[in-house]
Amino acid sequence: MTDSSAVSITAVSKSFGRGSAAVRVLEDVSVEIGQREFFTLLGPSGCGKTTLLRLIAGFETADQGRIAIEGQDVTQAPPFRRPVNTVFQNYALFPHLTVEQNVGFALVEQQMPAAQIRARVGESLEMVRMQSYARRRPAELSGGQQQRVALARALAPRPKVLLLDEPLSALDLKLRKEMQIELKLLQAEAGITFLFVTHDQEEALTLSDRVAVMQGGRILQMGAPREIYETPTHRFVADFIGDINLIEAEALPGNTIRLIGGAQITHPHQAHGRVTLAIRPERARIVALDASHLQARVVHTAYLGTALVHKLALADGSTFLLRQSDLDGAQPSLGSQIGLSLPADSLRVLVQ
Amino acid sequence: MTGSPALRRLGLLTPALVTIAVLVGVPLTLLFWISLLQKGGSSGVDWASVPSLANYIRLVWEEDFDGTMILNTxxxxxxxxxxxxxxxxxxxxxxxxxxxxxxxxxxxxxxxxxxxxxxxxxxxxxxxxxxxxxxxxxxxxxxxxxxxxxxxxxxxxxxxxxxxxxxxxxxxxxxxxxxxxxxxxxxxxxxxxxxxxxxxxxxxxxxxxxxxxxxxxxxxxxxxxxxxxxxxxxxxxxxxxxxxxxxxxxxxxxxxxxxxxNWPFGATLAVVLLSLMLIAMVTMAIWRNRRVR
The missing domain is CATH 1.10.3720.10 (MetI-like)
Structure with missing residues (x-):
């Protein structure tokens, strides 16, 4: 752990339930989140991402391991003594208080003078452009407005880290896109660390400086969005983030990989025997049959406006997606047999 | 019942209105009326007596032997x-x-x-x-x-x-x-x-x-x-x-x-009790309304 980390999680484990019914939700998780970083925990439901967030907020206590915020150990501290605030999935706005009372809630707890509270509440509401709604009650606001108030409320006490628990999942698509941009701007303005939890891979890639992909209580891969997308190290990560083709192949000695149909590709690897190759749909190329690595039949073509996506059937019956961005080029006809070239630099050899 | 909507609504409300009138309105009016009368007769009420606030005054003031009113707490x-x-x-x-x-x-x-x-x-x-x-x-x-x-x-x-x-x-x-x-x-x-x-x-x-x-x-x-x-x-x-x-x-x-x-005095006490309850409820309602606002 270094002092420059905003959040430092060391070997944290957590189980729910007792005895034989106990379920391990987090297994030996360690993460370092830097100052002013937009860090995202990404994974399917039940992967432990929300539990990890709740451990940092203090709603749950870790069975093992250590949690520190800005170098200060908070592993056993109750939520009200941690310099973090949470934006809840359902917003959890206090229905009996007005917008400004909601935003000022934490400031009253800090026994801040009334005049200062008023100023800070005004500032926070201005940040999310909700000044004109100060006297309303949460029930009188739309989902997007409630979202903004929840953000203002969590930011008002100026936490060291803002925890966001799938805050956008209740919004419709258009609003979600708008809020994504706003969140990013807000983070720049507030200048604090954001720890974001989502199951939406696109959201994670768009917003984050770094992403940790979680599954089964573990962090599988951690890195910049581009790194996660382009060089996934696990089959799960590759599959979970974006569209990807996974093809069975055989690793031979001498950095050679044999594909279905017998074609060989030279690609550095340490594996031996059966492996999975991953390639993004936009990376494969259509080539002449005799120069191809793989042969496939066109099953279906979808027009997406900016690209064509061909659904292909490989010789072993598996499906291969091919994204063709060059709309002016030759387009394979339905049912025809085409050749595919897999550029070695866009292939990934995955561990299972 | 083919008249205007207002008439139809009145028609539909009639059973409720009659029930409230018979079971709430009439007894309460009777209670209040009795509280203004004097006691007497076998039933406890002198129905022919002149209505007055005498029973209400009796709650607080008592007539002494010489006719002066003294406080009765x-x-x-x-x-x-x-x-x-x-x-x-x-x-x-x-x-x-x-x-x-x-x-x-x-x-x-x-x-x-x-x-x-x-x-x-x-x-x-x-x-x-x-x-x-x-x-x-x-x-x-x-x-x-x-x-x-x-x-x-x-x-x-x-x-x-x-x-x-x-x-x-x-x-x-x-x-x-x-x-x-x-x-x-x-x-x-x-x-x-x-x-x-x-x-x-x-x-x-x-x-x-x-x-x-x-x-x-x-x-x-x-x-x-x-x-x-x-x-x-x-x-x-x-x-x-x-x-x-x-x-x-x-x-x-x-x-x-x-x-x-002494039905009239009993009725007087009952009216006082009812008023107290009404005050309690109204106070509560006003207080809650103010909170909501």
Missing amino acids: SYLVILLRSILQAAVTTGLSLLFGLPVALWMAGLSRGQRDLMLLLITIPFWTNLLVRNYAWLIILREDGWFSQMVDFISPVGPIQLLYNDLAVVIGLTYSFLPFMILPLYAVFEKFDWRLLEAAHDLGAPRSRAIRRVLIPIAMPGIAAGSLLVFIPCLGAFVTPALLGGGKTLMLGNIIQMQFGASR
């Missing part, structure tokens, strides 16, 4: 005692009811249903019988006294026939009326709001004071009214457990209509 004392006793009972019900309702809301579905059943079981038995049960528990040789004596020998304890016994009996009788509305609020309460309060720096007690209690306020108000109002008019419990020594408003009203055969 006995009814006022009873009135105040009734209010105080009702208030203490309400407070105790809240004290006991709040934790029970909170605890119930946290139970599983099946356990909750069982608790609700247990809480309503006493209603299957007549109030009189239940008060007799308390008589057995509280009397000098009752098992409460014996139990205390067993733990630390202080001799028999006389808990019966005093204000405390009445408050115990009333609290017991009306506690379900406090628990049920409170439970109704807590059952719907979003516990994540307490988490949010903790997150924003409020320790447990502060979160309860600033979030749980304000949101539960409608239930607290409803429960308090449901306990306070019947307590004001209670007469079975004070008569049995109070031993007739400490009179409450309900007891003297019963006496006026019964043994004293």
Whole structure:
């Protein structure tokens, strides 16, 4: 752990339930989140991402391991003594208080003078452009407005880290896109660390400086969005983030990989025997049959406006997606047999 | 009924209006009218007497032998005692009811249903019988006294026939009326709001004071009214457990209509009691309205 980390999680484990019914939700998780970083925990439901967030907020206590915020150990501290605030999935706005009372809630707890509270509440509401709604009650606001108030409320006490628990999942698509941009701007303005939890891979890639992909209580891969997308190290990560083709192949000695149909590709690897190759749909190329690595039949073509996506059937019956961005080029006809070239630099050899 | 919508609405409302008029309007008007008359006749009311406010004046002023009016505080004392006793009972019900309702809301579905059943079981038995049960528990040789004596020998304890016994009996009788509305609020309460309060720096007690209690306020108000109002008019419990020594408003009203055969004065007391309840309800309504705004 270094002092420059905003959040430092060391070997944290957590189980729910007792005895034989106990379920391990987090297994030996360690993460370092830097100052002013937009860090995202990404994974399917039940992967432990929300539990990890709740451990940092203090709603749950870790069975093992250590949690520190800005170098200060908070592993056993109750939520009200941690310099973090949470934006809840359902917003959890206090229905009996007005917008400004909601935003000022934490400031009253800090026994801040009334005049200062008023100023800070005004500032926070201005940040999310909700000044004109100060006297309303949460029930009188739309989902997007409630979202903004929840953000203002969590930011008002100026936490060291803002925890966001799938805050956008209740919004419709258009609003979600708008809020994504706003969140990013807000983070720049507030200048604090954001720890974001989502199951939406696109959201994670768009917003984050770094992403940790979680599954089964573990962090599988951690890195910049581009790194996660382009060089996934696990089959799960590759599959979970974006569209990807996974093809069975055989690793031979001498950095050679044999594909279905017998074609060989030279690609550095340490594996031996059966492996999975991953390639993004936009990376494969259509080539002449005799120069191809793989042969496939066109099953279906979808027009997406900016690209064509061909659904292909490989010789072993598996499906291969091919994204063709060059709309002016030759387009394979339905049912025809085409050749595919897999550029070695866009292939990934995955561990299972 | 093919007329205008307004006429049709009136037609549909008629059964309700008639019911209210016959069962509420007529008796209340009659009660108020009787309170203005004088006692007399075999029925207790002199229907031919001239209506006056004499009974209301009698509540506070008494005519001395020489015709001068002197202050008579006995009814006022009873009135105040009734209010105080009702208030203490309400407070105790809240004290006991709040934790029970909170605890119930946290139970599983099946356990909750069982608790609700247990809480309503006493209603299957007549109030009189239940008060007799308390008589057995509280009397000098009752098992409460014996139990205390067993733990630390202080001799028999006389808990019966005093204000405390009445408050115990009333609290017991009306506690379900406090628990049920409170439970109704807590059952719907979003516990994540307490988490949010903790997150924003409020320790447990502060979160309860600033979030749980304000949101539960409608239930607290409803429960308090449901306990306070019947307590004001209670007469079975004070008569049995109070031993007739400490009179409450309900007891003297019963006496006026019964043994004293003074219906007009009984009606006067009943009107006063009704007004008190009305004031309690209106106050509560105004107070709640102000909170909402």
